[in-house]
Amino acid sequence: MAFDSARTSEASDRRPEQAIGHANGGALVPGLKNGATPPPTYLTHRLRLNPNSDHRPDNYEGLDLEFSPLIFSSLERYLPPNLLHQARDVKLNYMSEILLRYYPENERIRLQKHREYRQKIISNYQRLHLELYNNMHPTNFFVPSFLKAINENTEQAFRNIMSEPSPGIFTFEMLQPRFCEMLLAEVENFEKWVHETKFRIMRPSTMNKYGAALDDFGMRKMLEKLMEDFIRPISKVFFPEVGGSILDSHHGFVLEYGIDRDVDMGFHVDDSEVSLNVCVGKQFSGGELFFRGVRCDEHVNTETKPEEVFDYSHVPGSAVLHRGRHRHGARATTAGNRMNLLLWCRSSVFRESRKYQKDFSSWCAECKREKKERQRQSVAAIDMKEITGHAEEGGANCSLS
Numbered sequence: 001m002a003f004d005s006a007r008t009s010e011a012s013d014r015r016p017e018q019a020i021g022h023a024n025g026g027a028l029v030p031g032l033k034n035g036a037t038p039p040p041t042y043l044t045h046r047l048r049l050n051p052n053s054d055h056r057p058d059n060y061e062g063l064d065l066e067f068s069p070l071i072f073s074s075l076e077r078y079l080p081p082n083l084l085h086q087a088r089d090v091k092l093n094y095m096s097e098i099l100l101r102y103y104p105e106n107e108r109i110r111l112q113k114h115r116e117y118r119q120k121i122i123s124n125y126q127r128l129h130l131e132l133y134n135n136m137h138p139t140n141f142f143v144p145s146f147l148k149a150i151n152e153n154t155e156q157a158f159r160n161i162m163s164e165p166s167p168g169i170f171t172f173e174m175l176q177p178r179f180c181e182m183l184l185a186e187v188e189n190f191e192k193w194v195h196e197t198k199f200r201i202m203r204p205s206t207m208n209k210y211g212a213a214l215d216d217f218g219m220r221k222m223l224e225k226l227m228e229d230f231i232r233p234i235s236k237v238f239f240p241e242v243g244g245s246i247l248d249s250h251h252g253f254v255l256e257y258g259i260d261r262d263v264d265m266g267f268h269v270d271d272s273e274v275s276l277n278v279c280v281g282k283q284f285s286g287g288e289l290f291f292r293g294v295r296c297d298e299h300v301n302t303e304t305k306p307e308e309v310f311d312y313s314h315v316p317g318s319a320v321l322h323r324g325r326h327r328h329g330a331r332a333t334t335a336g337n338r339m340n341l342l343l344w345c346r347s348s349v350f351r352e353s354r355k356y357q358k359d360f361s362s363w364c365a366e367c368k369r370e371k372k373e374r375q376r377q378s379v380a381a382i383d384m385k386e387i388t389g390h391a392e393e394g395g396a397n398c399s400l401s
């Protein structure tokens with residue numbers, strides 16, 4: 001497929017499918033009939049004004065939570081006394097309800113529906129490789145060179161295992177073949193289950209008919225650890241200007257390509273600050289990634305400069321790490337099957353601060369060019385002023401002499 005620049009096709013903004021209106025039904029609050037309105041949680045769910053400082057909160061680490069475990073252990077001291085010694089799940093539900101109140105209404109409903117959707121999958125789908133879900137064993141997942149670099153945690157150690165074939169695109173060996181095989185088999189198992197039960201799953205984004213959101217299948221904890229302990233330290237070094245050191249949430253999924261699956265992926269930017277894309281297998285032809293420069297929202301469809309054109313062929317086990325705003329797409333997989341693991345890493349703080357800024361010259365190539373041009377023009381204007389100033393002075397001198 002010929003693809004030259006953003007001029008021939010507009011880069012779309014990939015956002016995941018929304019968790020609303022799925023066909024699997026379910027009342028909003030368990031135990032309430034459809035249509036019955038529950039009492040607002042501000043009437044039933046309250047916190048104490050002052051914390052109980054003698055109380056030792058539960059540990060919320062290692063659970064599949066929408067908020068940080070630290071928020072729950074801090075909030076627990078503010079629970080009403082009758083709740084303090086209840087089971088952890090009871091406290092968790094109570095606090096989640098309170099935290100969700102701070103979301104806008106539609107977002108709260110969306111989150112609640114998504115939580116129920118996930119719960120349905122998790123309680124019905126029979127897992128094949130438990131190792132993919134439970135505590136991650138890094139030595140079973142990652143190749144030794146990658147682990148060594150992560151343990152050393154220095155720019156030099158990362159550079160030793162990485163190539164940067166085009167500015168801002170890093171490639172390195174990452175996954176053990178055994179891990180790739182397990183993930184392939186697990187995804188095949190999901191797809192079989194989806195087919196047999198006719199469960200309507202949400203695909204990773206509106207651009208995919210195949211593939212699966214791994215977070216919905218119970219791998220959220222494992223992927224969170226992947227982001228926090230492995231991708232964030234690297235992003236802190238290579239992508240600090242897009243919140244690389246403060247990544248705090250993720251969307252993790254697999255994509256399945258082939259003649260009988262999704263064939264290609266159009267030109268787009270990701271809904272992420274930093275994207276990890278690892279080839280899991282199997283054997284395939286085609287499917288090259290094409291990159292075309294980093295852009296902010298305003299410049300997303302501007303022309304590609306020749307030095308921004310970069311194409312990359314995936315290799316099983318190897319990863320590509322790039323800014324989410326690095327425009328890219330994937331060419332058709334022409335034979336065989338290609339599967340890859342994607343982890344879109346996001347930073348809520350970076351997103352919030354972006355709302356108040358206009359100039360993104362620290363990462364958007366077009367903002368950078370515009371800024372340089374402004375600087376060039378102001379230097380030229382100063383030079384011109386100096387020249388005309390001197391000329392005027394010269395003129396005055398002439399008339400004096």
Ligand SMILES: O=C(O)CCC(=O)C(=O)O
Pocket residue numbers: 014255265270277289328329330340342
């Ligand atoms: O198929 C690929 O390797 C690219 C996928 C991608 O860019 C994405 O899911 O955001």
Ligand SMILES: [Fe+2]
Pocket residue numbers: 014268269270275328
């Ligand atoms: Fe992408």
